[in-house]
Structures are given as structure tokens and as C-alpha cells.
Amino acid sequence: MDDKSEEVLQDFRIPDYILVPGSKVKTASHIPSCPVIAFINTKSGGQLGGELLITYCSLLSKNQVFDLGKNSPDKVLHQLYATLEVLKSTGDVLAGEVQKKLRIIVAGGDGTAGWLLGVISDLKLPKPPPVATVPLGTGNNLPFSFGWGKKNPGTDRQSVLSFLNQVKIAKEMKMDSWHMIMRMKTPKQGACDPIAPLELPHSLHAFHRVSVTDKLNMEGCHTFRGGFWNYFSMGMDAQVSYAFHSERKSHPEKFKNQLVNQTTYLKLASTQGWFCPSLHHPSSRNMAQLTKVKIMRKHGKWEDLNIPHSIRSIVCLNLPSFSGGLNPWGNPNQRKSAYRDLTPPYVDDGLLEIVGFRNAWHGLVLLSSKGHGTRLAQTNRVRFEFHKGAADHTFMRMDGEPWKQPLPVDDDTVVVEISPSSQVTMLATPLCQSKSIHDPSSPRIYQDNYDSSSEEECGEDWEERRKFGAADTFKIPDGVEISHLS
Structure with a gap:
């Protein structure tokens, strides 16, 4: 991976001391502008889910990418937010920025996406993290509605990096x-x-x-x-x-x-x-x-x-x-x-x-x-x-x-x-099909x-x-x- 790509990825990575309870706190040299947590249903999309998991792990920290067949998202997010609160109470500036800027990626079908949205609702946070959906199902109505497409995505490094950059610039939109x-x-x-x-x-x-x-x-x-x-x-x-x-x-x-x-x-x-x-x-x-x-x-x-x-x-x-x-x-x-x-x-x-x-x-x-x-x-x-x-x-x-x-x-x-x-709060691209009653550009x-x-x-x-x-x-x-x- 070239130096430019590595520099770009720093905006998405979360330090391990935040992700792994009990880790030694380290002083971060870079505050990520778009920290992400990725949940992937490896059973979706035939073999694509498994391939996507490998690619995400190679680009991000393996501790911020989770296989939904092995990790329960409610336990992952409860632990993450508990750790962030503890670190914030000690004056950790990076923890506060991660909590404020965190975005969630979920790769799977509409059923998988709905599961994650429910888990986030369950947290009852003052500011829940917005969600981007990767279309790995058959219908993919949720991803399509918010501009993420309806065709199964590429799983190579460049495709995933392109998706991450879209997540970074996506706008937030409320959904009933x-x-x-x-x-x-x-x-x-x-x-x-x-x-x-x-x-x-x-x-x-x-x-x-x-x-x-x-x-x-x-x-x-x-x-x-x-x-x-x-x-x-x-x-x-x-x-x-x-x-x-x-x-x-x-x-x-x-x-x-x-x-x-x-x-x-x-x-x-x-x-x-x-x-x-x-x-x-x-x-x-x-x-x-x-x-x-x-x-x-x-x-x-x-x-x-x-x-x-x-x-x-x-x-x-x-x-x-x-x-x-x-x-x-x-x-x-x-x-x-x-x-x-x-x-x-x-x-x-x-x-x-x-x-x-x-x-x-x-x-x-x-x-x-x-x-x-x-x-x-x-x-x-x-x-x-x-x-x-x-x-x-x-x-x-x-x-x-x-x-x-x-x-x-x-x-x-x-x-x-x-x-x-x-x-809940979704992430939407410029190709978003959904309209908000609060958006002046919506008819x-x-x-x-x-x-x-x-x-x-x-x-x-x-x-x-x-x-x-x-x-x-x-x-x-x-x-x-x-x-x-x-």
C-alpha cells in the first residue's frame, strides 16, 4: 500500500486502546476525522461477505471490524461506548472525538441492516452514530434508498477504500x-x-x-x-x-x-x-x-x-x-x-x-x-x-x-x-432516493x-x-x- 493510501486510512482507524478493554492508553498522534466500526454478515452475498471481511481487516484495525456470525453487535457497541465514557472521564480528548464522529458500516441484506439499526436504537444514546449500508442481499432496499446502490459491491481494496471515502462525505438523514x-x-x-x-x-x-x-x-x-x-x-x-x-x-x-x-x-x-x-x-x-x-x-x-x-x-x-x-x-x-x-x-x-x-x-x-x-x-x-x-x-x-x-x-x-x-440516523450519498421533510430541496x-x-x-x-x-x-x-x- 502506498503512503498516500495509508495516510487516508488514518482518518478511519480507531486506536486499539479504545477498542480492546484493559489496553494501555497511548497518546495518539492523529485524530481520525471519520472513525468507523464495520459489521459484516459473512453469510450474505454468497462468498462476498467473507471476502469483504478480509479486505476491511486489511485496511482497518482488525479490532474495529466484526463478523456478525461470531460477534453480537449489541455487546460490541455497549462495550465500546462504556470504554469511551470511562476514557472521557479521565480527560482523553481522542475518546471524545471518536464518540462524536463515529460512523457505523453494516454489510448484509435488509434483514441484517434492520438488526443493526435496532441495536443502535436500543442504546438510547443522546447522539446515536449514523449508519451506512453495504448491499449484500437480494433486494437491498435500504442501501438503495440512501444512495449506496442495489448491486453487490466489489470486495477488492480499491472498492472498499472508495466506499470508505463515500462514508466520510455522506450526509446524515433521519428515518422513521x-x-x-x-x-x-x-x-x-x-x-x-x-x-x-x-x-x-x-x-x-x-x-x-x-x-x-x-x-x-x-x-x-x-x-x-x-x-x-x-x-x-x-x-x-x-x-x-x-x-x-x-x-x-x-x-x-x-x-x-x-x-x-x-x-x-x-x-x-x-x-x-x-x-x-x-x-x-x-x-x-x-x-x-x-x-x-x-x-x-x-x-x-x-x-x-x-x-x-x-x-x-x-x-x-x-x-x-x-x-x-x-x-x-x-x-x-x-x-x-x-x-x-x-x-x-x-x-x-x-x-x-x-x-x-x-x-x-x-x-x-x-x-x-x-x-x-x-x-x-x-x-x-x-x-x-x-x-x-x-x-x-x-x-x-x-x-x-x-x-x-x-x-x-x-x-x-x-x-x-x-x-x-x-x-434513526442514516448516511446518504448524493444518489439518495429518499426525501426528508426537513430538506428544502425535497419536493x-x-x-x-x-x-x-x-x-x-x-x-x-x-x-x-x-x-x-x-x-x-x-x-x-x-x-x-x-x-x-x-
């Missing part, structure tokens, strides 16, 4: 996160998969802390809660995703690169009937027949949302990227926006965009510059109620992780409710769509949510194999 709660009874019969912790997304975990006044707080009822950063969807798109993940789980050797994964996904979409749903998908399983949808535009006031009978898939979007870079919401023109009270899809306005799709052909209109799905609503909170009907199950998906959801077979009700959680129709009163406590319902916190919402439980993440 969303809390989801699901209540259901354990099905006594039916052909559904058993509901076990590993059959649900890693970000959706069982818990038992429901209020005593909760109507579903009864024997035989399970309550789940979790969260997402990108999207929650249900219907045919989730069904195709479930088939893909099931196939990948059964034959992991067939899914070694991004192109093969995407090709397999398209084949499954065809075999699942997503392109010809009228032949393979009975109308009794359309969304309007399966669920009753309520939205909350203003705090405390639920209203029914009409779902067209032809809609077979509903997507609740937080970011302007779905299925590998498509934007289902699009950009409503000013006339329609004023008539329907719609805005562009900001990532920090406390609003979800709810979009419907009839079939895969409907989804293909997103490939055109002005294409979009059926815009159903923008809302601060949404509630889905499933009652006994023609179907005994449906499919759901959250940030790329699908599951098969049993539906009521008697007079029971399955309830899914989504509400605002918190915000906007109305200034204040987010009702801040929704953050106020509101009786038992809000008090229950407040107890959850952001921590366990996104935490990967012990014993979960990292390869199950995208």
Missing part, C-alpha cells in the same frame, strides 16, 4: 421506524405451519406484557410485537417471497449470487400465479375479502379504509424502495395531492404510504418513470382486522422476511396494528403532515406501547442462526 403488534389465538386446526419463534421474522417476537384491560388478554391467545424500517406487506407478494425463502432454506447451495436469486424469484412469481391471479388466486382471497382496514389520520380517530375488490396485495411503505428499487407510491401530481391530501413519500414525516396491487403486471408499471401502485392512503397508524372467512391463512412479510399467517377458523379475530416507533405539498400529538400518552393503549421500548423489538434472539437473515 414503525412498531407492529399482532394478537391472535393459537389455531386448533387447519393446514397452517405451527407458530414457533423461528417461523416468524426475527424482528417479531412473542411477549406477555399486555395490559389487564386488553380484550385479547385471555388463555390461548398469543401476542406478538416487532418493528420494521422499510415495509410491511401481505397477500400475493408475500406468498411469492415465502416460497422463495422456503426454497432457499431447503437448498442454500442454489442461492450463491444476486442474479441467480432474482431469476429464481421471478420464476416463483410465475408458478405462484402472481402474473395470472384470476386463474390461480380465488377472489375470496383478495384483500377486501380477507381484512377490514382502519387508519388514523388524526390522533385518536380511526376511520375505515376502502380497499378495492381487485387488490390482492397491500404494502405499507416507509421508504421509496420495494422489491429491489421500485417506488410503489411514486410522486403524486399537485392536483391529485391537493384533492386527496397526499404528499411525496418522505422518510421522516411520521407517515406510512399504503399501496395496493392487483397482480404482477400491475407491479410492472413501476418500471416507468411515472408508474405507481394503487395509492390507498397516507397515515400515522393502520390497523388490520381478520375475521373468519373463506381462507384459513394468508402470507405476510416484514422487511424482506415472510411468514405464513393463520387466520381465524371460528369467531376469533386476528389484529395487526402498526404505529410510529422512533427514528413538498404540505409542510406539517405529522401530528406530533400522536407521541403523547393516550390511556392504556399508548401506555402499553411505551413499555415496549425500541430494544427487544429488533433484537435477534439467542440461538438464531445468522444465515437465516438475508
Whole structure:
């Protein structure tokens, strides 16, 4: 490595005495302008994750690069911030600068990135470190939304050095996160998969802390809660995703690169009937027949949302990227926006965009510059109620992780409710697709769509949510194999 490259890398390196507890404190000759910690899922991207780990270790200190298959990010970050606080208390200037300027790099799929974002939320720091995402998954919606691309990156030294330089100059941008709660009874019969912790997304975990006044707080009822950063969807798109993940789980050797994964996904979409749903998908399983949808535009006031009978898939979007870079919401023109009270899809306005799709052909209109799905609503909170009907199950998906959801077979009700959680700080490049409501250069129709009163406590319902916190919402439980993440 030439002297110039070595000099550049000094801006990213953190001295070992900060990274390794108990090390002898040394006087630093250089204060890094962009200290980084890198977390890499070596199971992502076929062999790319492992190659990327080797390259990062060769460029940075090996103590600031972590293999997520061997190191728990919550333990790493807790230890780092504890060490920084101790050193700062002794007057260590470098420790203070590292804490102030620290940036996080996470390499993996959207599931891996969501895991890290949840861990950072769990720290509840006054100034959480911003995060840059390396696209190593199949869809890579998070990296694409903030300008880091959707194709798997190069793993050579020059490619990694170029990425580090982008991290150094990237701007910070806030992003909303969303809390989801699901209540259901354990099905006594039916052909559904058993509901076990590993059959649900890693970000959706069982818990038992429901209020005593909760109507579903009864024997035989399970309550789940979790969260997402990108999207929650249900219907045919989730069904195709479930088939893909099931196939990948059964034959992991067939899914070694991004192109093969995407090709397999398209084949499954065809075999699942997503392109010809009228032949393979009975109308009794359309969304309007399966669920009753309520939205909350203003705090405390639920209203029914009409779902067209032809809609077979509903997507609740937080970011302007779905299925590998498509934007289902699009950009409503000013006339329609004023008539329907719609805005562009900001990532920090406390609003979800709810979009419907009839079939895969409907989804293909997103490939055109002005294409979009059926815009159903923008809302601060949404509630889905499933009652006994023609179907005994449906499919759901959250940030790329699908599951098969049993539906009521008697007079029971399955309830899914989504509400605002918190915000994290992302790093964005000039190619960023996401828009901020606080950025003067972002297009906007109305200034204040987010009702801040929704953050106020509101009786038992809000008090229950407040107890959850952001921590366990996104935490990967012990014993979960990292390869199950995208």
C-alpha cells in the first residue's frame, strides 16, 4: 500500500486502546476525522461477505471490524461506548472525538441492516452514530434508498477504500421506524405451519406484557410485537417471497449470487400465479375479502379504509424502495395531492404510504418513470382486522422476511396494528432516493403532515406501547442462526 493510501486510512482507524478493554492508553498522534466500526454478515452475498471481511481487516484495525456470525453487535457497541465514557472521564480528548464522529458500516441484506439499526436504537444514546449500508442481499432496499446502490459491491481494496471515502462525505438523514403488534389465538386446526419463534421474522417476537384491560388478554391467545424500517406487506407478494425463502432454506447451495436469486424469484412469481391471479388466486382471497382496514389520520380517530375488490396485495411503505428499487407510491401530481391530501413519500414525516396491487403486471408499471401502485392512503397508524372467512391463512412479510399467517377458523379475530416507533440516523450519498421533510430541496405539498400529538400518552393503549421500548423489538434472539437473515 502506498503512503498516500495509508495516510487516508488514518482518518478511519480507531486506536486499539479504545477498542480492546484493559489496553494501555497511548497518546495518539492523529485524530481520525471519520472513525468507523464495520459489521459484516459473512453469510450474505454468497462468498462476498467473507471476502469483504478480509479486505476491511486489511485496511482497518482488525479490532474495529466484526463478523456478525461470531460477534453480537449489541455487546460490541455497549462495550465500546462504556470504554469511551470511562476514557472521557479521565480527560482523553481522542475518546471524545471518536464518540462524536463515529460512523457505523453494516454489510448484509435488509434483514441484517434492520438488526443493526435496532441495536443502535436500543442504546438510547443522546447522539446515536449514523449508519451506512453495504448491499449484500437480494433486494437491498435500504442501501438503495440512501444512495449506496442495489448491486453487490466489489470486495477488492480499491472498492472498499472508495466506499470508505463515500462514508466520510455522506450526509446524515433521519428515518422513521414503525412498531407492529399482532394478537391472535393459537389455531386448533387447519393446514397452517405451527407458530414457533423461528417461523416468524426475527424482528417479531412473542411477549406477555399486555395490559389487564386488553380484550385479547385471555388463555390461548398469543401476542406478538416487532418493528420494521422499510415495509410491511401481505397477500400475493408475500406468498411469492415465502416460497422463495422456503426454497432457499431447503437448498442454500442454489442461492450463491444476486442474479441467480432474482431469476429464481421471478420464476416463483410465475408458478405462484402472481402474473395470472384470476386463474390461480380465488377472489375470496383478495384483500377486501380477507381484512377490514382502519387508519388514523388524526390522533385518536380511526376511520375505515376502502380497499378495492381487485387488490390482492397491500404494502405499507416507509421508504421509496420495494422489491429491489421500485417506488410503489411514486410522486403524486399537485392536483391529485391537493384533492386527496397526499404528499411525496418522505422518510421522516411520521407517515406510512399504503399501496395496493392487483397482480404482477400491475407491479410492472413501476418500471416507468411515472408508474405507481394503487395509492390507498397516507397515515400515522393502520390497523388490520381478520375475521373468519373463506381462507384459513394468508402470507405476510416484514422487511424482506415472510411468514405464513393463520387466520381465524371460528369467531376469533386476528389484529395487526402498526404505529410510529422512533427514528434513526442514516448516511446518504448524493444518489439518495429518499426525501426528508426537513430538506428544502425535497419536493413538498404540505409542510406539517405529522401530528406530533400522536407521541403523547393516550390511556392504556399508548401506555402499553411505551413499555415496549425500541430494544427487544429488533433484537435477534439467542440461538438464531445468522444465515437465516438475508
